[in-house]
Amino acid sequence: MTHLKRYLPLLILAIGLILVFTSDLGRFLNLQALQTHEAALRALVADNLPLALLTFIGVYALSTALSVPGAVILTLAGGYLFGIWVGGAATVVGATIGAIAVFYAVRTSLGATLRARAEASNGRLKAIIDGVAAGAFGYILTLRLIPLAPFWLVNVAAALAHAPLAPYALATFIGIMPATFIYSGIGAGIGDLLARGEAPDLGVIFQPNILGPLVALGLLSLGVTLYQRRRAKTGDAL
DSSP states (O other), X not given: OHHHHHHHHHHHHHHHHHHHHHTTGGGGSSHHHHHHXXXXXXXXXXXXXXXXXXXHHHHHHHHHHTTOSOHHHHHHHHHHHHOHHHHHHHHXXXXXXXXXXXXXXXXXXXXXXXXXXXXXXXXXXXXHHHHHHHOHHHHHHHHHHSTTSOXXXXXXXXXXXXXXXXXXXXXXXXXXXXXXXXXXXXXXXHHHHHHTTOOOOGGGGGSHHHHHHHHHHHHHHHHHHHHHHHHHHHHHHO
């Protein structure tokens, strides 16, 4: 019974992922579906904004927890339906909740097994685990600010590194804000593009004038983390 309880969070996520793919819900995660159902979605927002926001946050949290492809489309939809700031804020909250769900599921179920395999493989996951273990908040913040590692991989690595929940959640919440509000801003103006039959430039995040500041923030965060780690070691030595 105890064994089953340990694997229950992961089992719930697995069942959810199977249901999503077998029900073909992925077909709704595209710009065409957003345009097709625009009237119904905007009516829901206009009639009951709190319910619409809670529904959006719940859907985003679930898609993040299940690592369903299409996060960018959902982020665009948030800006499209609620505007830059409200849509962006709802996205950040939903993504953070989903990331915490993955963190909890991995940590309580497969943490020890996956960590042993990561240690043996000495690959990318192992490198992230070592970094998180060295300084959870700063390292996770860096990985959230600079889109170098997949979102789900950071979630799993943080769980395997036994990162404290509070620094993990806070670093995720803060770190995903810049990119989220950039895409939310694109989503807020996407209506005119769709009406003209054009597609938004989703690669905008990699343009030098946008990626540069994000990388700078990430490196600053990493630098502070490494400095604090070195200082702590020096203190121990003394």
